[in-house]
Each structure stands twice: as C-alpha cells, then as structure tokens.
Amino acid sequence: MKCRKCGAPAAINMREHKLALCREHFLEWIPEQTERAIHHYRMVERGEKILVAVSGGKDSLSLWDVLHRLGYAADGLYIDLGIDEGIAYSSKSRAFCEQFAARQGLTLRVVSVPETYGRSIAEATRLSTRGRKKPCSICGLVKRHIMNRVGREQGYAALATGHNLDDEAAVLLHNAMTWSGGYLVRQGPVLPASRPGLGRKVKPLCRIYERETAAYALMRGIDYIYEECPFSVGSSTLYYKDVLNRLEEDRPGAKLQFYLSFLQAKDGGLFALNASGEAELHDCVTCGQPTSAPGKCAFCRLWDSLAPALPLPQDGLREGDGGQGEMGS
Ligand code: AMP
Ligand code: FES
Ligand code: ZN
Ligand code: ZN
Numbered sequence: 255m256k257c258r259k260c261g262a263p264a265a266i267n268m269r270e271h272k273l274a275l276c277r278e279h280f281l282e283w284i285p286e287q288t289e290r291a292i293h294h295y296r297m298v299e300r301g302e303k304i305l306v307a308v309s310g311g312k313d314s315l316s317l318w319d320v321l322h323r324l325g326y327a328a329d330g331l332y333i334d335l336g337i338d339e340g341i342a343y344s345s346k347s348r349a350f351c352e353q354f355a356a357r358q359g360l361t362l363r364v365v366s367v368p369e370t371y372g373r374s375i376a377e378a379t380r381l382s383t384r385g386r387k388k389p390c391s392i393c394g395l396v397k398r399h400i401m402n403r404v405g406r407e408q409g410y411a412a413l414a415t416g417h418n419l420d421d422e423a424a425v426l427l428h429n430a431m432t433w434s435g436g437y438l439v440r441q442g443p444v445l446p447a448s449r450p451g452l453g454r455k456v457k458p459l460c461r462i463y464e465r466e467t468a469a470y471a472l473m474r475g476i477d478y479i480y481e482e483c484p485f486s487v488g489s490s491t492l493y494y495k496d497v498l499n500r501l502e503e504d505r506p507g508a509k510l511q512f513y514l515s516f517l518q519a520k521d522g523g524l525f526a527l528n529a530s531g532e533a534e535l536h537d538c539v540t541c542g543q544p545t546s547a548p549g550k551c552a553f554c555r556l557w558d559s560l561a562p563a564l565p566l567p568q569d570g571l572r573e574g575d576g577g578q579g580e581m582g583s
Contacts, residue, residue: 266469269506277473284470285320288458295443297456302411304328307401308354308362310347310479312471314416315354317459319474321414322358328414330355333400334366335393336374340484347479354476363408365400375485389485405453412454420464422457423509424494426516439525442517461510464495522546 255264257276264274275283291297298304304321308314308330321328332351337344348364355362368374373381375396379389405413422441429437445455459467471478486492501508523546526534535544538551545551550558 265473266466268463268466270463270502270510271507280469281473284316284462284466285324287462288317288320289324291443291461292456292458295456297414297444297458298326298412300325301327303409304412304414305331305363305401305405305408305410306414307331307333307397307416308351309416310350311416312476312478313418313421313459313464313467315350315476315478316467316471316474317414317416318354318360319358319476320470321458322360328360329410330360330362331401331404331413332362332364333397334364334368335396336366336368337376337389337483337485338374339376341481343479343481343483346481350477350479363404365404367396367400371396390483390489393483393485401455402453406451410453412456414456414458416459416467417457418459418462418464418467419509419513420495420498421491422460423498423513424491426513427494427498428490435525439520442520460513463509 255267255274256262257264257279258273259279260276262276262278265277266280267274304326306314306318306321306328308318310332318328318330330351332348334344334348351362351364354360368377375389375393378396379387379392382392401413401415404410426438426441428434429441443457443460447454470476498509498512501512523534535546536548537543538545538549538554540550540554543551543553
C-alpha cells in the first residue's frame with residue numbers, strides 16, 4: 255500500500271476514507287481535517303483563547319498538540335478526580351498531561367477535586383443521596399462544572415474537549431435507542447454559550463475516528479495513558495462503540511455517515527417539527543408550492559440547474575406530477 259500523496263510506503267490505510275498515507279502526510283492530514291471542522295462548524299476564531307480539557311488520554315493530548323501546531327492559543331486544563339485506588343489512574347494521567355505541557359512549553363492548569371472540594375469522586379459517590387449512584391455520572395457532572403467555571407473565570411472564549419467520532423457516534427446511538435430528545439437536540443460539534451455563565455463548548459475532533467487519533471498520538475510520539483478509568487468497566491458507551499465497530503467492519507465509513515447524517519437532518523429541521531409532526535413549510539418564491547426551506551422548492555432548484563431552461567406549463571399538471579410539492583407521500 256502506497257501513500258496517495260507521495261507514493262512512499264503507507265503508514266496507515268483508512269478504509270473509511272479510501273485513503274492511505276505515509277507518516278509525514280498523515281501528520282499533515284489530521285491538522286488539515288481538524289482545521290476544516292473548526293471552520294465548518296464555526297468553533298473558534300484565530301486569536302481567541304481556548305481552554306483544552308485534557309484527560310491524559312490520546313484524544314485530548316492529540317487535540318492540544320494539533321491546536322498548538324495550527325497556531326491557536328490553547329492552554330490545558332486537567333481535572334484531578336482523585337481516582338487513585340488500584341492503578342493510580344488520576345496520578346498517572348495527570349503526569350502524562352504535565353509531561354506533555356512541559357515538553358511543548360504550554361500552560362497547564364490543574365484543579366484537584368479532593369483538594370479544592372474536599373472529596374474524591376469515590377467518596378462523593380458513596381455519600382451521594384441524590385439518586386446518582388454511579389461514579390461516572392457524578393464524575394461527568396463534576397467535570398462539566400469545573401470546566402465551565404475555569405473557562406469563565408479565566409476568560410477563555412471556548413472550551414475544547416477531545417471527543418472523537420467514535421465517542422460522538424456511540425452517544426448518538428445511545429440517545430437514539432432511548433429517543434432522548436433533549437440530548438439529541440443539544441448533541442453536536444458546538445454547544446453555544448446560550449446564556450451568561452455558560453461558556454461555548456467545541457469538539458474539533460468530532461469527525462476523526464478513534465483509530466486515527468491513536469495513530470496520530472503514536473506517530474507524533476505523544477505519551478498517553480493506555481488504561482481506561484477503572485469505573486468505566488462495563489459502561490454503555492463501550493458497548494455502543496463495540497456495536498458500531500461491528501457495523502464499520504462490514505461497511506467502512508458507516509460511523510461517519512451515521513453521525514454526519516444526523517447533523518444534516520438536524521440542520522434540515524428534524525427538531526423543528528410542529529406538534530402535528532410536520533416541518534414548518536414556506537411558499538416557494540417561484541411556483542408557490544409548499545417547501546420546507548425558505549426560498550425556492552426542490553423542483554424549482556432542480557429546474558433552474560437544468561440548461562437550457564424550458565418555460566413552465568401555464569395550465570394543468572405535468573404528467574407524473576402528483577402535486578405533492580416538497581411534502582412527499
Ligand atoms: P471522556 O468522557 O473520559 O471520554 O472524556 C471526554 C473528554 O473530556 C476528553 O477528551 C477530555 O477533553 C475531557 N476530559 C476527560 N477527563 C478529563 C479530566 N480529568 N480533566 C480534564 N478534561 C477531561
Ligand atoms: Fe470519571 Fe472514570 S473518569 S468516573
Ligand atoms: Zn506521503
Ligand atoms: Zn452550581
């Protein structure tokens with residue numbers, strides 16, 4: 255297998271993109287793709303200060319590295335959750351973040367949950383009386399709270415997390431299995447700062463496969479923690495990732511298509527339906543028939559694109575035109 259750009263032996267074959275690249279070109283390709291996503295979803299502008307939430311894992315450290323290489327002003331935030339029973343998960347992952355920051359000469363902010371708030375995640379889970387009995391759910395809540403607080407207090411324009419395509423597709427599948435409308439409406443590459451006190455959140459790696467971020471970290475020589483958090487064993491996200499990997503195995507690109515079609519459907523008004531289940535309709539500016547998007551209907555857009563234009567019939571329906579406009583049957 256050869257690199258598509260230079261013909262040298264390929265270091266990675268991405269069946270999902272029908273693309274094989276050598277090490278050098280793959281290390282260029284990942285930042286290019288990330289930059290595209292940043293622009294496409296209008297995540298951040300150049301010069302804006304970004305806070306990257308780093309966990310010590312491959313995704314978030316790769317993200318920090320990519321943003322730095324692209325010239326964004328990005329500081330890191332590590333939240334030490336005090337999960338140190340057994341494999342010393344928190345201490346180890348913190349060390350990877352500190353080592354990365356020191357090597358690259360970047361600023362890392364560290365917030366220790368036990369030191370700042372007096373309790374570790376395990377203790378908070380044990381003592382919780384509020385129905386949250388799983389460490390991961392308490393942990394998620396605590397992390398979101400701290401990320402938002404630090405982002406605001408320190409004047410960052412956006413908080414970036416290392417969520418990759420596999421993470422996003424797994425969450426999407428989970429939310430779709432339970433039709434969690436509230437979560438589905440909010441899921442996406444950017445969560446805008448919808449009210450004062452709530453910062454913008456962005457996921458620049460949302461279109462990058464987990465396998466690709468792992469390869470990037472490896473080829474860039476980024477050391478990261480291989481172990482998963484001990485509390486994540488048997489988590490539903492891991493289960494859904496596994497299911498999606500099996501789909502991907504048969505149909506390379508399936509994960510990306512699943513996620514991107516969801517975003518497209520949302521853009522197209524999937525969640526803007528009225529109570530009777532119909533999308534809000536507009537009158538086509540050319541023919542007057544109902545259409546889901548303002549402006550011209552799909553028929554008029556199609557006809558406009560066909561040259562040379564024929565005059566539309568003045569009376570009666572064309573043969574085969576059921577008069578359904580944009581609404582389908
Ligand atoms: P996870 O929920 O563990 O899959 O992590 C998703 C993203 O949240 C990571 O890519 C990081 O950006 C961020 N994150 C997770 N754990 C931490 C942590 N302890 N400190 C800072 N950011 C974190
Ligand atoms: Fe939060 Fe595992 S990292 S419970
Ligand atoms: Zn090459
Ligand atoms: Zn609060």
